[in-house]
Amino acid sequence: MRVVDYRLDGRDDHLLAWLRRELPSAVSVRLRTGFFTTAGLSSVEPDLEELVERGARLEVLIGGSPLQYEVPALRALLALSEDYPGRIEVFVVMAPDFQNAKTYLLGHADGHSSAWVGSANLTMGGLGSNFENAVTFDSREDGDDLIGRLHEAHLTVVGSPTVRRLDERLLRQMQFGAQAARFGLGRTEVQVPEVLEELLQSTVDKLDKVASHGPIGAGVTTGFEDLDATLGCLIPGSLTVIASRPGAGRTTLALDMLGAAALKQKVPAAIFTFKMLKDEVVHRILSAEARIRLADMRAGRMTDNDWIRMAKKMTEIAEDPLFIEAGPAPDLDALSSALIKCVGEHRLGLVVVDPLNAIVARSFADNREREVAEIARRLKALAMELEIPIVACADLGRQAEQRVDRRPLIGDLRDADTIAQATDVLLLLHRPDYYERDDPRAGEADLIVAKNRYGPTSTVTVAHQLHYSRFATLANP
Template structure:
């Protein structure tokens, strides 16, 4: 694993060890039902957008997909984070892998049992072929130039970007919607040119909080309908326990596949452990219409510490 700041130069020496291999097959997300729905996962040349309100877990879900590919499958992964520092990303990865509380990782207050679990997983995290770039600001062109180098010469197969709306536009415009539209179209072009999947996160506006059930919809994407138009796969993330901690669905999250260019839309339920900075595959069947979601997994999964 490599953390990069302004330049990917330190990353090149690490990622150079990634074996180059054909990138024609989809990349698994780590969630069986989502992979089944998408015929294998994230397809090369496509743009996937994960959107939610703050504190629901879009950053966690994006990093779960990165963690699954880089740590579990040794696939070269490049992650740009415009909302966190590299040390925060590493803390999330280690928390999820070793099942220790993220704030304890950052504060260095892990107990003896936690250190035992860390010792078992830290080498896998350290050796993972993942580049973490956390610049204070970046344009889509900045990201594209570095991504092209990593894909062409170092075998990177997945590009992840945390914060579409945080990418600086190349050209200033009086309409924020046009600026975001230019950025998201550049990301789609990047995916098609490099023939790797690009996954990114986006903010939703406050409209879900005005609804009784708080469930998001496509119209809630903040500042740009261009995101809806350009994305091949658009996942709206929803957790009932973010609004009602006493819900029987505490510890569950819905991946609302609101747009799927190559297949059906669906709602997929996964487990959520916010205190460990991770979502979990609970292996339920995807629901192809609005579901009767029923009782939850409160006894198994709980906590929403520091979720983004």
């Protein structure tokens, strides 16, 4: 064992010099770093490429916080792993865990092992220009036990639930996370356009899937067949806004879509709500699924049969991939970061945000119109970058109450212009009995597709059972 201090031992006794001494005889390498930069990779890339060319194995573990990595470095390392399949594996520690350990573990052709443990990241500064501290080990002098324990620690981290293997999809998520953390909305890297010929086959494959399985083959079901037929389901990359007057049921409708995805289609889905506690969300889900009156649940009036149905339903849905986050109105950047992490950890296929109007964009807090525009654009950008549908809830103003039929229009949407421009689908929820309980259409609700970027606009009529916190098709109430 030897203690290294760059300041005391000189600039030539640093991590880069140690790696170049040790790598030529290595047959397996495990690198664990908190920070990872393009300059750092460039310094050792020729050595790593020579390593894998002769058949050695390389495993890299990197910190996944947006400020810990540079996207071009990740892209170059991913490309290198694709050039040498089976020889290079790259893993990323995602939030809530934070990777900041630095260990460099090498196994050599003659059977001995060596290790560097210290404060140096795989960056230009860490490799040679900063004053760093480290301890080096050599099994020929220090035995195998200590280095073996370092390998065990490395493997334990790699096997933890918050660690993911780097692939193209994860790279896109990390790219968006980095740009959101550093620069806000706009992309910092634009790819060269793909030629049409390369896109045709994947497009045909998607069309074939829709032809074979119906609209659900293109995306996530809304839970309503007629609405799926109009929208072509909730399509990855799309932003759908559900708008209504307060108390008309927009949150219930959004929860229906969430449940249809996670509980029926088994697609991982999450809700970020800023007006309910988590218990309230669970109450609504259980009410809808077990057909127990929500008011009875809240007031403690559940019957024995209610308890039996609820227990059975809880058993059925306990392991379904539904995730809930609730709390006060968030900052837009904080929400973006949490959403990106959640998609990365759980591979979400749908996200619900309720309500859109509660989110705060601090950069535009003095101008409500610009603030809402920034929120809507960010949600749309997140949907596209993460390749998932996002459903958001919004408020309708009182203008419809002045009309004879009281049916809402796009113009009734608060901040209508800014929200409507960013959304792909705009659903206006209209309940005739919201205004008059004895209306001839009591119990019905119109889902008015006021904007549909993927097809025609129309109106889908459903039944509302708000006492059960649910909507249902008229044919199957």
